[in-house]
Amino acid sequence: MGNKALMFITALAVFTMPFVSFAGTAHADTPGDVLTWVNGLRGAAGMAPMAANTALAGVAQEWAGHMAATGVLGANPNLSSQAPTGWTQIGENIGDGYNLAAIENILATASASRTNILSPAFDQTGVGVATDSKGQVWFVEDFGAYPPPTPATFVFPTGGSLIFPMAQSFSWNQAPGAVYYCVTVGSTQGGTDLVNSGMLPASQLSYLVPALPGGKPLWARLYTFSQGTWIFTDASFSVTGARTATFITPAQGATKVDTTHPFTWSPVASAGYYGVSVGTTEGGYNLVNSGPLPSTQTSYPVPALPTGKTLWARIYSYIGGSWSYYSDVSFTAAPRT
Numbered sequence: 001m002g003n004k005a006l007m008f009i010t011a012l013a014v015f016t017m018p019f020v021s022f023a024g025t026a027h028a029d030t031p032g033d034v035l036t037w038v039n040g041l042r043g044a045a046g047m048a049p050m051a052a053n054t055a056l057a058g059v060a061q062e063w064a065g066h067m068a069a070t071g072v073l074g075a076n077p078n079l080s081s082q083a084p085t086g087w088t089q090i091g092e093n094i095g096d097g098y099n100l101a102a103i104e105n106i107l108a109t110a111s112a113s114r115t116n117i118l119s120p121a122f123d124q125t126g127v128g129v130a131t132d133s134k135g136q137v138w139f140v141e142d143f144g145a146y147p148p149p150t151p152a153t154f155v156f157p158t159g160g161s162l163i164f165p166m167a168q169s170f171s172w173n174q175a176p177g178a179v180y181y182c183v184t185v186g187s188t189q190g191g192t193d194l195v196n197s198g199m200l201p202a203s204q205l206s207y208l209v210p211a212l213p214g215g216k217p218l219w220a221r222l223y224t225f226s227q228g229t230w231i232f233t234d235a236s237f238s239v240t241g242a243r244t245a246t247f248i249t250p251a252q253g254a255t256k257v258d259t260t261h262p263f264t265w266s267p268v269a270s271a272g273y274y275g276v277s278v279g280t281t282e283g284g285y286n287l288v289n290s291g292p293l294p295s296t297q298t299s300y301p302v303p304a305l306p307t308g309k310t311l312w313a314r315i316y317s318y319i320g321g322s323w324s325y326y327s328d329v330s331f332t333a334a335p336r337t
Contacts, residue, residue: 034141041117041118051123052124056126063094063140064128065128067096073094073095075092075094076094076140076142084228086149089121089122091116093107096136097137098135103139122143122145124146125142126141128141128142149177149226149231150175151231152173152178152181152233155173156170157237159237160236161238162239163240164240166243166244167211168327169209169282174202177226180202181199182198182200183221185221187219189219190221217237246265246266246315247313248266250263253330254332257333258334259305259334264298265299267295267298272318275289276290276293276315277316279312282312282328283314283328288302304335305333307333311330311331314327
């Protein structure tokens with residue numbers, strides 16, 4: 001097989017694939033030298049260096065191995081979906097030959113592939129190299145434009161919040177490209193002495209935090225793992241001495257709750273009204289919505305509820321002119337006979 005190289009660049013899924021011929025002198029001798037060599041070319045052109053992206057390198061290595069196994073030089077048709085999420089532009093240089101240096105020489109001099117190497121949009125890259133049974137070298141370099149990752153932020157609590165001394169869910173918004181989250185609470189900023197959730201999946205947007213101590217400011221930190229790094233946002237808050245009503249029945253996590261009996265709660269002296277809702281999601285009210293109930297009422301009858309799935313009940317306490325005080329429980333309902 002003769003020496004040859006191929007590149008393509010994509011922007012919004014637009015591909016160009018010009019072929020170029022082989023010639024030139026060596027630049028990089030090993031895969032580990034490629035990033036240094038590429039950044040040397042960018043530096044000579046007055047451009048910022050690119051950073052190594054291990055996930056892109058994994059994609060590049062897999063495709064280099066595929067080409068070495070099949071003996072076919074061609075662009076990765078699945079690059080846009082295989083590359084780590086969050087990119088705004090993506091590209092690829094590929095080539096094969098009898099040594100890596102020769103492949104890189106032509107990629108550096110051919111205008112099409114040089115466009116990728118010197119693109120001001122690209123800030124991350126990953127390299128893959130494979131050698132077939134005949135000693136032929138197959139080379140892939142994938143490029144990506146990745147804006148700085150954006151961390152998720154707390155929906156609850158927000159900075160300066162005053163919360164009740166009870167177990168409650170801390171929640172946050174979905175961050176683009178997030179892979180994991182982690183929630184910590186401490187008595188100092190960034191501290192973990194009160195809560196440390198460990199890694200949470202990207203699909204999880206809330207975490208049940210136990211009752212926290214009052215009398216001093218506390219700090220919650222929400223970590224987001226995106227583009228191979230942990231980033232975070234903080235929220236300071238305090239725990240008030242006042243309490244909101246909490247359910248007596250059903251209890252948190254109760255199964256096969258008998259809904260022929262009313263739901264009951266513990267009263268609080270500061271409540272002007274209560275409200276009860278039941279839904280198929282936390283905070284939902286698609287099954288029950290009591291409306292305002294007098295402060296003297298501590299129970300509410302509910303209709304037959306769906307079985308075989310987790311339901312959520314919320315008891316609101318109207319305190320100080322606000323309905324923002326509530327307590328949630330999850331449960332399953334028993335069928336009515």
